[in-house]
Amino acid sequence: MKTYKEINEKIKAGNAVVVTAEEIIDIVEKEGAKKAAEMVDVVTTATFGPMCSSGVFLNFxxxxxxxxxxxxxxxxxxxxxxxxxxxxxxxxxxxxxxxxxxxxxxxxxxxxxxxxxxxxxxxxxxxxxxxxxxxxxxxxxxxxxxNEAFMLNPRNAYQNYAAAINLSKEKKETYMGTLLPNGSNITYSTSGELSPLMNDPEFKTIGIGTKVFIGGAQGHVAWNGTQHNTLKDKVNGVPTSPGGTLTLIGDLKEMKPEFIKAAYYKGYGVSLFIGVGIPIPILNEEILLRTAVKDEELFTNIYDYGVGERSRKSVGLVSYKELKSGFVNINGKKIRTAPLSSMKKAREIANILKEQIKSGDFLLTEPSAELRQNTSTKPMKLKEEK
Amino acid sequence: MNNTRLTLYFPPDLTCKAFTYDLVKEYDWKINIIKASISEGQEGRLLMEVDTSSEKLKEGLEYLSNSGIEVKNLEKQVYIDRDECISCGACTGVCLPGALEMDKNTWELVHNPEKCIVCGLCESACPIGIIKIGF
Structure with missing residues (x-):
């Protein structure tokens, strides 16, 4: 058992052991969970994906x-x-x-x-x-x-996201990219085993006030994100469809263009790639084991975006190991898969965050309050006009 | 034998002549036409895969050049601004021939121009607009 204070003391002294959420997997396999939990102080997670629900407050x-x-x-x-x-x-x-x-x-x-x-x-x-x-x-x-320019993003860093396929006969241009007709391709958009909320699925360490890397700046978790849902079906303790979300805040004046990128999805519109990195303090063995989650233990549903309705059908449950392999087999058909969030940039962010913590430039913040639990997302409830 | 992908650019006054026939009959080019765009009064373009000997390829290219037809290798048809590319992977989802793929170790975008059929889907699928098609 460690405390935030003890970990921060080690960071300040330059002695903290920090690894990424990919590196921790091998460490736990080699050393075992008990020893790894004693050895490692912080695991860094990251994602770099299009996050539409983002924006900036400005004062002129x-x-x-x-x-x-x-x-x-x-x-x-x-x-x-x-x-x-x-x-x-x-x-x-x-x-x-x-x-x-x-x-x-x-x-x-x-x-x-x-x-x-x-x-x-x-x-x-x-x-x-x-x-x-x-x-x-x-x-x-x-x-x-x-005077001020701070990013305040109502929904970032989705804990898992549905993969997309198009079973209709026409090409669909969506926020999940170009989906070719007759189920010819599948797109997905998380960094899997490196993704922040996949590594702390029950929000044991990520809460209101947690300091994060956002767009190159040091920002914070301001609140749970919109559509934050903690009651989704889970496999290995992690939701198999969009679950928790975060509202993130950070100073635009400290952000860097390599971690914030405007995007346009044809037929859908404009979005914004945001680089997010979140450190997870290894307070105990249970928290450590969550960070050692692997792509083969993380699953998502593939939904048919050929249907323009809220309730889309799941075509199947698939692991991130399969999605990242480049092909998925569905009903005997080998279908090409493609990511929409950049694993390369996510790795870069996880490593930058690791180095910032190791060098004492980034201290951990204990949440001032927990994120909302036992909450689900309602559909729109419009009353008829009179 | 040689498998080469070429794009032929026909000036407006040459679009009505049967150069492809000559290339097959006289220069022994085994041609697979991938994409063609010729409209009257405008420049014509023809993307083809050619299977022939190096010697015959050279002779055929000379014939085209002497006839006033510009020829470009396929590598020059798809331009990716690698400095700006974030390797998100969106373009790889629409590239069924596999000319654009993700390296499964580094997760960087890999471009294999020899597999490209210049369909143009990658250009519109790229969310940051850094892929340009020259066809």
């Missing part, structure tokens, strides 16, 4: 004369300004107005351009009040000009 500072912004556009992308005078939120999936036919630009691109330090065209209107007389304003701003 006051103009003279001041304006109470009611509508705002950044590079022609509408940002939500229905909060105090010069505060706004730009969502990743918002599309630019007046785009030319072959042009793709959205909130995710604004966020990436801000991180890259580019100048952004700012255009705002207000109603004009006694205390905020100005009615319109425009010009250019960059990230350094802003």
């Amino acid at each position: 500072g006051h103009s003279d004369p001041p304006i109470r912004i009611s509508k705002l556009w950044l590079n022609d992308v509408p940002a939500y300004a229905g909060i105090a005078a010069v505060d706004a939120y730009i969502g990743a999936t918002e599309l630019a107005e007046n785009m030319r036919s072959n042009e793709i630009y959205g909130g995710a691109h604004v966020i990436e351009d801000l991180i890259k330090g580019k100048e952004i065209r700012f255009r705002a209107i207000g109603t004009g009040t006694d205390c905020y007389p100005k009615k319109d304003i425009s010009g250019y701003i960059n990230l350094a000009d802003l």
Whole structure:
């Protein structure tokens, strides 16, 4: 048994033993769980995938004369300004107005351009009040000009995600990529045995306040994510469909372009790749054993995205070992599989986080509260209009 | 014998001539046409796999060059900006011939141009828009 305090003391002294969630598998196999739990202090997990439910809060500072912004556009992308005078939120999936036919630009691109330090065209209107007389304003701003810019993502780091197939006769362009007709390909989007919430499936260490790597910055878990569901069917203690989620927060000014990337899925729209890394303190043997989970022990359902309904049929349960092999056998047919989240970048993040902890640049934070438990996701419940 | 993938570019005034026939009859090219795009008044393009001896391949290429037809190797048809590529893998899902694959150890994108049929699906499947097709 170890405590956060003891682990942080070892990190500060430069003595902490830190390994990635892939490396821990061999260590546990060689040394056994008991010895490995004593040896290893922290296991790093990571993912780098498209996470649509993301965006940034911005504060622009006051103009003279001041304006109470009611509508705002950044590079022609509408940002939500229905909060105090010069505060706004730009969502990743918002599309630019007046785009030319072959042009793709959205909130995710604004966020990436801000991180890259580019100048952004700012255009705002207000109603004009006694205390905020100005009615319109425009010009250019960059990230350094802003008072605050922090990313607050309502749903990141999904604990597992369904794999996708298309059994219809037409090609489908989806947020799960291009799905060829007649079940010709399967896509999936998690880093499996390296994925944060797959390695702490019961949220024993990941809670509100946990310090995380987000987009190259040190951020925190702010809350459970939207659609956080702890009651999904499980195999080996891990959900076999989308389960827990996290709301993450981090300072945009500390983020790096290599860990935040705007994306566009044809026929679906704009999304944002986010690099997330979460350290798991090895407080005891039970926590350690969870981090030693392997791709062959992690499963997901394959759903038919050829059906445009909420309740899609599961075509089958498949392990991440099979998905990552490049082919899956379904009813005797060998079907090509492809990832949508980058294992290469996830590994890079897990290793960076490992080095940051080893060198004392990243201390662990004990959660101030647990994430919500025993909760499931409801469908939309609309009452009829009268 | 030689298996080579080539793209032939026909200027507008040459699209009506039967060069493929000459290549088969006179130069012994065993041709598998993968993709063709010729419209009247515009440049024509023909992607083919050629099976012949090195000597006959060279002679046929000379014939095409002397006739005013530009020929490019397939490697130059698909451009991937490797500096920007994040190796997410989305393009590999639509590449059924296996020209784009993930290395199962490094999880980096691997490009095998010799398997490419220039279908163009990878270009639209790439979420960060760094694949460009030249066909």
